[in-house]
Amino acid sequence: MWQAEIHVDLAAIRHNVARLNAATTAEVMAVVKGDGYGHGAVESARAALGGGASRLGVATIDEALQLRAAGITAPTLAWLVCPGMPRARALAADIELSAASPAELREVCDAAFVAGRPAGVHLKVDTGLGRGGARPERWLELVEAVAKAQSDGLVEVVGVWSHFVHTDRPHHPTNARQLAVFAEALDVVAATGLRPAVRHIANSAAALTLPASHFDLVRAGSAVYGLPPMPDRDFGLRPAMTVRARVAFAKRVPAGAGVSYGHTYVTREPTTLAVVPLGYGDGIPRVAGNAAHVWLGGARRTITGRVSMDQFVVDCGDDPVEPGDVVTLLGPGDMGEPTAEEWASILGTVSYEVVTNFGGRSRIRRTYG
Numbered sequence: 001m002w003q004a005e006i007h008v009d010l011a012a013i014r015h016n017v018a019r020l021n022a023a024t025t026a027e028v029m030a031v032v033k034g035d036g037y038g039h040g041a042v043e044s045a046r047a048a049l050g051g052g053a054s055r056l057g058v059a060t061i062d063e064a065l066q067l068r069a070a071g072i073t074a075p076t077l078a079w080l081v082c083p084g085m086p087r088a089r090a091l092a093a094d095i096e097l098s099a100a101s102p103a104e105l106r107e108v109c110d111a112a113f114v115a116g117r118p119a120g121v122h123l124k125v126d127t128g129l130g131r132g133g134a135r136p137e138r139w140l141e142l143v144e145a146v147a148k149a150q151s152d153g154l155v156e157v158v159g160v161w162s163h164f165v166h167t168d169r170p171h172h173p174t175n176a177r178q179l180a181v182f183a184e185a186l187d188v189v190a191a192t193g194l195r196p197a198v199r200h201i202a203n204s205a206a207a208l209t210l211p212a213s214h215f216d217l218v219r220a221g222s223a224v225y226g227l228p229p230m231p232d233r234d235f236g237l238r239p240a241m242t243v244r245a246r247v248a249f250a251k252r253v254p255a256g257a258g259v260s261y262g263h264t265y266v267t268r269e270p271t272t273l274a275v276v277p278l279g280y281g282d283g284i285p286r287v288a289g290n291a292a293h294v295w296l297g298g299a300r301r302t303i304t305g306r307v308s309m310d311q312f313v314v315d316c317g318d319d320p321v322e323p324g325d326v327v328t329l330l331g332p333g334d335m336g337e338p339t340a341e342e343w344a345s346i347l348g349t350v351s352y353e354v355v356t357n358f359g360g361r362s363r364i365r366r367t368y369g
Helices: 010-022 033-037 041-050 061-069 087-092 102-115 136-151 173-191 204-209 340-347 351-356
Strands: 004-008 027-031 055-058 076-078 095-099 119-124 155-161 198-202 217-220 241-246 249-253 271-276 293-296 299-304 312-315 326-330 365-368
Touching: 010 027, 010 041, 010 204, 010 217, 027 041, 033 041, 033 351, 041 055, 041 061, 055 061, 061 076, 061 087, 061 095, 087 095, 087 102, 087 119, 095 102, 095 155, 102 119, 102 136, 102 155, 119 136, 136 155, 136 173, 155 173, 173 198, 198 204, 204 217, 326 340, 340 351
Parallel strands: 004 365, 027 055, 027 217, 055 076, 076 095, 095 119, 119 155, 155 198, 198 217
Antiparallel strands: 004 241, 241 326, 249 271, 271 312, 293 299, 293 326, 299 312
16 A cells, blocks of 8 residues: 555656657767656666667766666766766766866866776857856867867767757757857867767757757757657657555535635635645645645546645545545646646746656655556
């Protein structure tokens, strides 16, 4: 018996990656950071590789080491690493690292010396997003430094990469300008004699709609998990996550009964309330109260009142409901249940934040099929 669970459809992940492969002649990197967007990093990585991905991407070294500890040997890039982190340990595990400044490159080179092997490096250029990456005016300095490091046997330049500003609008003119900056950066790399194996800037949306951005590799995150990377577009993707729980308690209350903290919901007539044992401690945003929907007893119902740390309430009217009944918060939508995309629309966010919120939650068991 279970109280709350996340079920992940691994066949859906394999299907989604196959769909990405069909949309490009480039390699596909499956991004499994953030505990595989809440789906489980190791299981998602295996499914993505089974669907045709050739590389994996994560944010941190610890995330990459988790994959290696599970026996996953596919080329893996960790791109968000602070000074002093265990880069030598990463290199010993054959994990590729990103470098976006001479200082970061020096840390990578020092780690390569300790590890006794060249570091596989992806050079990042800031083409306009304004986060990580070398600014164009500092790019030549970085490229010349890495060319020397490669000639010294400390690094091997595996890739050059960047990231789009308008991730869900690949045809936005800003992205076109970014592609031009990226092309110029690649010309600088080529002029130094470096020959990276993979050049990559395309995300999920660009992988599915903008072939000019594909180069040698596309990095897919949301699409791997069946989350539409662009609004109102059907790419034939299948959502992989279903979140559900069982009713813990049910009772009749009279008209005028306040529900949950602050009584932001008051019953208009006699009704049945169902208590569901999930809350913001499990990844459900507090602002979902009186806004987001769940599927219970063959109908959609709005979360009633404020979401607590451990529970929320659903007004079921006069419909029968018993402890143990299954409440589906989100899923693929096949049975009428809400999708992560619908939750995102109601909450004013993106679907991949919705699902990632459920990652690593100890009180929800995770199952795979």
